[in-house]
Amino acid sequence: MRVWQGLLPNNCLLCAGLAGDALLCPDCQNDLPALPAKQCPCCGEQTTHGERCGACLKQAPHFAGVYALYRYTFPLDRLIQALKYQHRLPLAAWFGRQLAELVPAGEHNRIIPLPLHPSRLRERGFNQAMEIARTLGRCLNLPVDHDSLQRCRATPPQAGLPLKDRHGNVRGAFACGNDLSGCRILLVDDVLTSGATADECARVLALHGATSIHVAVVGRALKG
Numbered sequence: 001m002r003v004w005q006g007l008l009p010n011n012c013l014l015c016a017g018l019a020g021d022a023l024l025c026p027d028c029q030n031d032l033p034a035l036p037a038k039q040c041p042c043c044g045e046q047t048t049h050g051e052r053c054g055a056c057l058k059q060a061p062h063f064a065g066v067y068a069l070y071r072y073t074f075p076l077d078r079l080i081q082a083l084k085y086q087h088r089l090p091l092a093a094w095f096g097r098q099l100a101e102l103v104p105a106g107e108h109n110r111i112i113p114l115p116l117h118p119s120r121l122r123e124r125g126f127n128q129a130m131e132i133a134r135t136l137g138r139c140l141n142l143p144v145d146h147d148s149l150q151r152c153r154a155t156p157p158q159a160g161l162p163l164k165d166r167h168g169n170v171r172g173a174f175a176c177g178n179d180l181s182g183c184r185i186l187l188v189d190d191v192l193t194s195g196a197t198a199d200e201c202a203r204v205l206a207l208h209g210a211t212s213i214h215v216a217v218v219g220r221a222l223k224g
Contacts, residue, residue, distance in 0.1 A: 012024050012025040013078075013082060014075050014079070015027070028075070031075065033073050033074075033076055034071065035068060035069075035220060036222070037050075040053040042060060042063075042064070042066075043055070043056050043061060043195050044192065044220045045222060061195055061199040061202065062199050062203040062205075063187065063213045063214060064214055065214050066192060066214070066217065067102050067103050067214065067215070067216040068192065068217050068219065068220035069098050069102060069217075069219070071220060071221075071222060072191050072193070072222075073221075076218070076219050077219070080190055080191060083128050083131075084190070089131055092128060092131035092132045095135075095218045096131075096132045096136040096138075096139065097136075097139055098218075099218070100135070100139030103136070103140065103186065105140065107184065107186075107214070108140075108184045108212075108214065109183060110183050110184070110185050111136060111137050111142050111188055112145050112146075112185055112187050112188070112201075112205070113129035113130040113133040114149075114188065114189040114198070114201060115127065115149055115151045115174070116129075116151060117152075117155075118151075119154055129188050129189045129190060130144075130146060132188055132218065136186075136188060136216070142186070147178065148176050148177070148178040148180060148205075149174060149175075149205065150175050150176070152174065152175040153172060153173040155173050166193075166196035166197075167194075167199070170196055170200045174201050174204045175204065176204050176205060179209055180205060182211060183205075183210045184210070184211055185213045185214070187215045188217070189215070190217060190218050191219040192220050192221065
């Protein structure tokens with residue numbers, strides 16, 4: 001039965017049309033929102049000429065750069081929600097393979113998925129960042145470190161807070177118990193919005209010796 005199921009064509013997760021052995025039909029995959037050509041080299045926000053944005057000039061984040069696949073808007077948001085809340089785990093592997101093509105080879109020696117608080121992990125049943133990181137690690141032949149960074153304090157969801165309150169919300173929410181001296185870390189998450197959570201994680205990792213930290217995400221939410 002499983003063999004025959006594997007031979008049947010998939011329905012596209014967005015339009016329900018035939019997608020062959022893929023998750024999306026070609027038209028829906030082509031409609032995924034592209035990122036602008038000109039971006040801040042530090043945080044990935046859109047800028048006029050690809051220069052560093054005003055926020056990063058004022059206070060640079062603790063990570064050095066961002067690798068992102070798509071702009072976080074419709075219909076990518078539907079895929080992210082399907083992964084997180086409908087347990088469409090094949091999407092995590094699909095995103096991980098795409099990120100592996102985007103991340104430069106040899107730039108990093110460790111992958112760390114952004115952790116969930118234990119209470120959130122019990123509620124959801126899995127960490128979407130970890131699932132993406134598993135495939136990314138296999139593709140890049142890099143170890144996935146799921147022990148060094150821990151979420152030690154439960155916080156309200158960032159999405160429900162004004163941007164100005166997000167840094168304070170996650171301050172002190174993460175901890176690291178390992179020596180990361182010499183580590184060039186790729187921090188993995190599903191979406192980067194204000195960058196506050198990734199910045200706090202990067203701050204903690206740098207305090208424990210990480211020499212460079214980049215962020216890899218599926219979606220980058222841009223202003224406006």
